[in-house]
Amino acid sequence: MSRFILRRLLQSAVVLLGVTLVVFLLLQLVPGDPVRVALGTRFDPQTYEALRSRAGLDRPLLTQYLSYVGNALTGDLGVSFRSGQPVTTIVLERLPATLSLALTAVLIAVLIALPLGVLAAVRNGSALDHAARVFSQFGVSVPDFWMGIMGILLFAGVLGWLPPSGYVALTDDPAGWLSHVLLPAATIGLVTASILTRFIRSSVLEVLSADHVRTAEAKGLRGRVVVLRHVLRNALIPVVTVVAVQLASLLGGVIVVEVLFAWPGIGRLTYDAVQARDYPVLQGAVLLVAALFLVMNLLVDILYARLDPRIRVR
Amino acid sequence: MTAEPVLAVEDLTVTLGTRRGPARAVAGVDWSVAPGRTLALVGESGSGKTMSVLAATGLAPRTARVTGRVRLLGEDLTALPPQRRRVLRGRHVGFVFQDPSTSLNPVLTVGRQVTEAAEEHLGLTRRQARDRAVELLELVGIPSAARRVDEYPHQFSGGMRQRVVIAMALACDPALLIADEPTTALDVTTQAQIVELVAGLQERMGTAVVWITHDLGVVAGVADTVAVMYGGRIVEHGPVDDVFAAPGHPYTRALLAARPRPGHRDADLPAIQGSPPSPLDLPAGCAFWPRCPVRGDARCEHELPPLTEVGPAHRVRTFYPSPPTGEDR
Numbered sequence: 001m002s003r004f005i006l007r008r009l010l011q012s013a014v015v016l017l018g019v020t021l022v023v024f025l026l027l028q029l030v031p032g033d034p035v036r037v038a039l040g041t042r043f044d045p046q047t048y049e050a051l052r053s054r055a056g057l058d059r060p061l062l063t064q065y066l067s068y069v070g071n072a073l074t075g076d077l078g079v080s081f082r083s084g085q086p087v088t089t090i091v092l093e094r095l096p097a098t099l100s101l102a103l104t105a106v107l108i109a110v111l112i113a114l115p116l117g118v119l120a121a122v123r124n125g126s127a128l129d130h131a132a133r134v135f136s137q138f139g140v141s142v143p144d145f146w147m148g149i150m151g152i153l154l155f156a157g158v159l160g161w162l163p164p165s166g167y168v169a170l171t172d173d174p175a176g177w178l179s180h181v182l183l184p185a186a187t188i189g190l191v192t193a194s195i196l197t198r199f200i201r202s203s204v205l206e207v208l209s210a211d212h213v214r215t216a217e218a219k220g221l222r223g224r225v226v227v228l229r230h231v232l233r234n235a236l237i238p239v240v241t242v243v244a245v246q247l248a249s250l251l252g253g254v255i256v257v258e259v260l261f262a263w264p265g266i267g268r269l270t271y272d273a274v275q276a277r278d279y280p281v282l283q284g285a286v287l288l289v290a291a292l293f294l295v296m297n298l299l300v301d302i303l304y305a306r307l308d309p310r311i312r313v314r
Numbered sequence: 315m316t317a318e319p320v321l322a323v324e325d326l327t328v329t330l331g332t333r334r335g336p337a338r339a340v341a342g343v344d345w346s347v348a349p350g351r352t353l354a355l356v357g358e359s360g361s362g363k364t365m366s367v368l369a370a371t372g373l374a375p376r377t378a379r380v381t382g383r384v385r386l387l388g389e390d391l392t393a394l395p396p397q398r399r400r401v402l403r404g405r406h407v408g409f410v411f412q413d414p415s416t417s418l419n420p421v422l423t424v425g426r427q428v429t430e431a432a433e434e435h436l437g438l439t440r441r442q443a444r445d446r447a448v449e450l451l452e453l454v455g456i457p458s459a460a461r462r463v464d465e466y467p468h469q470f471s472g473g474m475r476q477r478v479v480i481a482m483a484l485a486c487d488p489a490l491l492i493a494d495e496p497t498t499a500l501d502v503t504t505q506a507q508i509v510e511l512v513a514g515l516q517e518r519m520g521t522a523v524v525w526i527t528h529d530l531g532v533v534a535g536v537a538d539t540v541a542v543m544y545g546g547r548i549v550e551h552g553p554v555d556d557v558f559a560a561p562g563h564p565y566t567r568a569l570l571a572a573r574p575r576p577g578h579r580d581a582d583l584p585a586i587q588g589s590p591p592s593p594l595d596l597p598a599g600c601a602f603w604p605r606c607p608v609r610g611d612a613r614c615e616h617e618l619p620p621l622t623e624v625g626p627a628h629r630v631r632t633f634y635p636s637p638p639t640g641e642d643r
Contacts, residue, residue, distance in 0.1 A: 211416035215482075218373055218411075219431035220404015233421050309466040310420055 001302075008301065012294040019290040020072065020283070024065050027279050034081045034277040055081065068283075077287070078280035087284035091269065095288070098265035100170050101188070101258075102250035104181050106243065108189030109196055116193075117200025118235075121208060122227060132197055139194025148187040148260045155183060165262040184261040188254055192246050199242050203235040210234070237307050241300055248296040252289040318388060320490045320522040321370065321407075322346035326382035328362070328369045328546075330593070337593040339365040339378070341546035347490065347539075352516065352523040354537035354554065356530065356569070358590050362546040363526050364494055371407055371492070372399045387489060405435040408483030408491045408521075410512070413499040414475035418467040424451070424478045425463035432485040450481040454511060473504035480512065487519065494526045509536060530573050534558060539627075542566050545591045545601025548621070552628030562630035564608045600632065608634045 035051045036043065052058050056067065071078065077087035120132035156164035162183050168176035207213060208231055216230040255267040262268075266285055273281040305311045328340035340362040347353040355363040369380045372391065384391040387406060391399050411417040419427055428450055429443035438446060444463065451459035454477040467475055476496060483491055493512060497505035513536050516523050525536055533540055533554060540557050542550040542565065550563040561567045568586045588605035591597060600606070603614045613633060621629040 211411060211413065212419040214373065215409065215411060215417045215479075216419065216430075218371070218403065218407075218409040219434065219482075220400045220402075221430065221434055222400075225434070229422070230419050234419070237421075308421060310468045 001305075005298070005302070008298050012291075012298065015294060016287070016290060017069070019287060020069055021065070023283050023286045024068065027283065028061065030277075034279055037277045072287070077284040080281050081278045082276050082281075087280045090281055091266070091284045091288050094264060094266050094269045094285075096169060096171075097167055097263060098251060098258075098267065100177065101181060101185055101254075101263060101265055102247060104185035105188035105192060105250055105254075106247045108185055109192035109246070110243065112189070112193040113196035113200055117197045118204050118227070118232065120197070120201045121204035124205060124208075129201075132201065136194040136197045139190050139197075144187055144191050144254070145256045145260055147190060148184065148257055151183045151187055152261075165260070167262070167264050184254075184257050184263055187261075188250060188257055192250070195246065196239070196242060200235070200239055203238055204231060207231045207235040233307070237304065240303055240307065244296050244300040244303075248293045251292045251296070317348050319346035319348050319385070320387060321524070322383075322385045323366065323370050324383040324385075326366055326369060326380070326384065328365050328374060329379045330365075330375065331377040331379070332594065334594055336379075338546055338596050339593050340369060341596060342382075343543070343546075343548055345541050345548065345551065347522045347524055349489065349522050350516070350520045351538045352525055352536050354525045354527060354533040354540045355543060356527060356533055356540055357543035358528060360590055360593065361543040362593075363543045366543070367492055367494065367524060367526060371403050371409075372396065373403075401435065404431050405486050406489045408486070408488035410476070410479050410483050410491065410493045410496040412495045414472060414479050415467075415499065417479055418475060420467055423464050423466055424470070427467075428463075428478060428482045429485050431482070435486050446485070447481075450484060451478070453484070453515070454478070454481045456481070472500050473507060476500060476504075476508050477511065480508075480515070484515065484519070484521075488521060490522045490524065491516070492524045492526070495528070497527075497529070497532065512536070530569060542569070545596055546593060547601065547631060549602065549631045550629070551621070552625065552630075556625050556628045560625065560628075560636070562624045562628065562635040563602075563632050564606050564634065564636075565602045566630075567636065568607065602632075608632075 035048055035055065035057065039048060039051070049058075056064055059067075068078065075088055077091070079086055080090060083090070116132050116135070120129040123129055152164045155162045162179055164183075166180055168180050170177040213226060213230055216226045221229075252266065254265075255271050257263070258265045258267040259271055266289060270282065270285045272278070273285060323346065324344050326340055326343045327338065330337045330339050343362070343366050345353060345355070345366075355367070357363045365374065365378075368374045369378060370384045370391070371386075374380055380392075382392065386402055389402065391402065394402070418424070425444055425447035428447045429438060432438045432446055433440070433443050447463050448459045451463060456462055456474060456477055462470075467478070470478060476499075480496075491512070496512070497508050500508060509532055512523065515521070523536070525532070527533060537554045540550075540552065540554045541548050542557070542563065544565050550557060550561065550566045552562075557566065558570065561570055565586075568584070571584050572586060586605055591601045591604070597603065597615070599613070599615045599617050600619050603609070606614070619631050619633045621631045622635065624630050624635050
């Protein structure tokens with residue numbers, strides 16, 4: 001197991017290196033000059049050149065890239081063009097906000113989708129099944145920003161139960177964090193739940209018709225035991241992947257929702273960095289998201305091996 | 315058959331709701347199996363043999379409509395609420411299904427699966443269940459059972475998996491064992507071992523067995539009584555020796571003639587022409603009529619032949635039973 005993890009970590013490092021290269025080259029293709037943007041109306045050629053050489057932008061591309069990677073290995077992702085702060089600090093500052101939003105959203109999604117998907121499958125064709133289908137159709141087709149706006153109007157405007165936007169750190173004030181996270185998390189969670197419900201339903205349906213479920217029924221086990229012990233365990237193996245992919249993409253930041261709710265997460269950071277052509281920050285954010293993705297994938301593989309004894313980890 | 319039967323089925327019909335209308339999978343079937351005896355249900359795929367057993371024990375698919383009377387150890391299953399039926403089935407009936415590679419749960423250890431029913435119905439604790447699992451695995455001839463009890467199905471070979479399934483079926487000391495083509499998915503040498511194992515266990519434990527098969531060789535070896543099914547009905551029913559010696563129904567004769575025997579090459583075997591009737595559209599008369607070599611008259615086409623006695627406890631559903639000389643053997 002530990003050899004497996006070690007090997008996967010090494011593979012991940014290679015992938016990350018590839019990510020840095022791609023991001024670095026892509027940003028060269030983006031039109032617009034960051035230093036020019038940063039100077040704005042205070043532009044004069046001398047300051048411009050001085051700033052460019054301070055940022056190393058006048059050096060050859062290869063040199064720029066190699067020094068970027070070299071510094072990245074020591075945890076130095078450069079400094080923001082805009083604020084002059086270290087990128088590592090900026091990016092890591094945003095991590096808790098995104099992490100807490102993404103995890104809460106996925107938690108909400110699983111809490112809705114798991115019972116709904118399982119019941120819809122077990123009572124295939126019932127009113128509940130149809131209700132579940134309508135729910136997931138709704139969640140998939142309604143855009144998240146609209147759902148977010150409606151949530152704000154209803155819960156913050158009409159009812160006044162929750163703040164319309166903003167962020168409080170979980171460590172500073174758990175109750176305040178909760179009241180702020182609920183609306184954005186529910187907005188994302190509903191969309192994710194719609195996708196998950198469908199997936200769980202079809203996965204459970206498939207296992208329900210498996211021979212070994214008939215064996216379990218032949219043993220005269222209670223219906224609940226058959227579903228929980230024999231159906232769910234098998235049906236959830238593929239669901240784990242979907243949940244993990246959803247979580248990973250949420251960790252990349254949900255730009256629209258983060259902007260809508262003024263949530264200072266990675267998505268918001270990426271958005272601002274693009275606006276300001278703040279390349280170092282953008283690179284740092286993308287790198288972090290890629291790293292999170294790789295970690296999630298590794299966790300899923302480990303979890304898979306635990307859930308399915310047929311998968312041998314070598 | 316003097317003793318009270320373990321399982322008796324009377325006028326059982328099973329209608330499956332399909333997209334193309336109701337399909338009559340089982341069309342009025344009677345059979346029973348006495349303690350310690352073996353009934354073989356024989357027929358082609360789709361003849362209703364498996365469905366009749368599943369329906370009798372309450373395992374028919376949810377879309378199926380089942381009518382008739384089913385008595386398990388004297389209790390009328392059809393009159394019982396599903397909960398009670400479930401408990402009776404789990405406690406007194408063991409099942410061995412066709413394909414051991416799919417009938418075991420891949421994510422539970424074999425030990426857990428073998429004694430799950432005993433935990434449920436006999437109130438065994440987890441610890442007792444584990445000991446019982448080892449005991450059962452030894453009983454069915456799995457080497458180093460104490461170690462293998464914690465392994466998963468994929469770590470067993472096909473034959474060993476079927477042994478696990480048999481151990482599982484025996485967990486509650488059932489009065490009845492239902493073996494649904496338990497050797498079909500196995501290779502030939504393993505088939506013989508599994509047949510021998512079940513026969514031996516039956517003798518030791520006095521279990522009644524319903525053996526569903528299309529292999530007449532197995533029938534001759536293990537069964538006391540045989541019921542030949544065709545198109546959802548029993549076409550011949552009787553003591554296995556009588557049926558083999560003097561098959562009364564043209565279908566049974568054709569089946570027996572199609573049996574490979576030493577000295578014959580496969581190419582010599584006479585096949586039955588045509589295919590079985592669709593359960594969506596069962597003919598009014600004899601279901602075998604379109605394929606029948608005897609091919610009687612209009613009566614066969616339009617009128618269902620009754621089951622008629624041709625010997626002691628030997629009944630045949632045809633207007634043209636062969637003279638009991640066994641000329642086709």
